[in-house]
Amino acid sequence: MLALSGAVSGAFTLFASTPALALYEQARWFTLHNGMDVIVIENHRAPAVHARVVYKVGALDEQPGQYGIAHVLEHMMFRGSPAYKGRALAPGEYDSELGRIGATDNASTSANVTSYYALMGSEHLELFIEMNAILMNGLNADSEQLENEKGVVQQEFRQRWENNPTARATHELRAALRGASAYDHPVIGFEEDFQGLTSQDLLDFHAAWYQPNNAVLIVSGDVLPEDVLVMAEKHFGDFPAGDVPARLRPDAERPFEPGFETVTDALITKASARRAWRLPEVVPEKGPEAFRTCYAARLLTSMLTSGLDAPFTRYLQTERQIALSAGFSLVLDEGQDWALLNVDPVEGIDAVEVLDEAEVFLRNWLA
Structure with a gap:
């Protein structure tokens, strides 16, 4: 139960005042001519840097029948990209290149954003920025690669959703709080939806949302803001701004009735x-x-x-x-x-x- x-x-x-908030005051915010935001937090305590590229798109931006596409696209971004400025990425090369320099990297999809991030020595920051510009340019939507990734996502679906009653119950609680149908599907989507996705679906979703004016580069660590800006201009600056779809959001203030619900599941002991x-x-x-x-x-x-x-x-x-x-x-x-x-x-x-x-x-x- x-x-x-x-x-x-x-x-x-809740209120609090902490030294960590001082980092917020140190953040430098730039905007490239194509609308891409660049945020830099300078911190020289260690010769390392955390960097991430965040796209303002997630599960709430998906259309019925395509629930899970944002997450599947996140997976496919590691399966190679066509050439941009003379360099392409082979399947798995993004991870292997970051692994070669000792970086740890990952990606995540939420209801609102999709992020690609890495922790690395600060001298390797430009490699991360360069490869993420290649990802912004396009993806390898090869149907065989897509079917392989659908299999990986299906295993995640089994583990994180289908065989996880706690996750499903928490999702129901969140949806009830919001009182909006946009929260009815999980970030990972539904199996019948993500299994039905085509290569063209992914290319269209990427073209719509993976635009510079819908992206933020965030860098924190042993860097100078001006140097990060130069790298960002070099690798992202030639992308033109795109027409990003309007983001529809549920009304956060929609009235709802406080309530109590008991959920039973055969998997709950x-x-x-x-x-x-x-x-x-x-x-x-x-x-x-x-x-x-x-x-x-x-x-x-x-x-x-x-x-x-x-x-x-x-x-x-x-x-x-x-x-x-x-x-x-x-x-x-x-x-x-x-x-x-x-x-x-x-x-x-x-x-x-x-x-x-x-x-x-x-x-x-x-x-």
């Missing part, structure tokens, strides 16, 4: 409970102070709940011994932000009672 409940917006208000709250939306119109408060709150919740010796965890698992595990997190979701409290109780103890006690602890600690 999974017990789910929702609560009204603004149930928690032990009860757990989750409770979620809508949070006041954080949007650019509210200014940088809203973002500083929001990210400070995330840091505060991490300090409160991360690790067995964190106050929240220690209270429920060590002192009270009523939970096998527990967590509290803030999910920042492009203005549709929410807080999630979850507990897995000790056998014989009611899950909702543990959830209630966990909420009381949080409210008292944050008061």
Whole structure:
């Protein structure tokens, strides 16, 4: 059994001031002539750099019948790209080149964005930027490669969705909070949709969304902002701005009724409970102070709940011994932000009672 409940917006208000926020003040923001944003946070404590290219497209931008295409495209971006400025990428070359220099890299797709990122020595930053410009230029949509990646995605679908009742229940909770049909499908999509995708579908989706004026290059580490700007202009500057589709978003303030739901699943052998709250939306119109408060709150919740010796965890698992595990997190979701409290109780103890006690602890600690 999974017990789910929702609560009204603004149930928690969090404030904090941390040294980490100073990094926000150090960020340099540039915009290339084609609309691509470049954000650089200079930090010389180690000769390393974290870089990522973020495209403002995710599962919420998908059309019915193509649910999962953003995630499949993310996979296919590692299967090779046609030549750009005299260099092409063979299947797997992107990963192997970054591995050769000792970098760690990955990519991710969410409801709102798709990101390609790597941690590397700062002297290798231009290689990362160059290869991501090749990815922006196009992809190898070979049908055989696509069928192979569909198989990989199908395994992820089995693991992360079909055989993961906790993930499905949390998704239902999120959709109920939002009260909008756009949240009805998971980021990974539905099997019948992603299995039906064609090479042309991916090429069209890439052409629509992988435009410079829909992308952000973010670099943090041992670099000079001016040097990053030169690299960005060199490799991304020749792309023309494109006509990016309008992004439709659910109304974050749509009224909803707080409720409680019990979910049963044959794969669930032990009860757990989750409770979620809508949070006041954080949007650019509210200014940088809203973002500083929001990210400070995330840091505060991490300090409160991360690790067995964190106050929240220690209270429920060590002192009270009523939970096998527990967590509290803030999910920042492009203005549709929410807080999630979850507990897995000790056998014989009611899950909702543990959830209630966990909420009381949080409210008292944050008061």
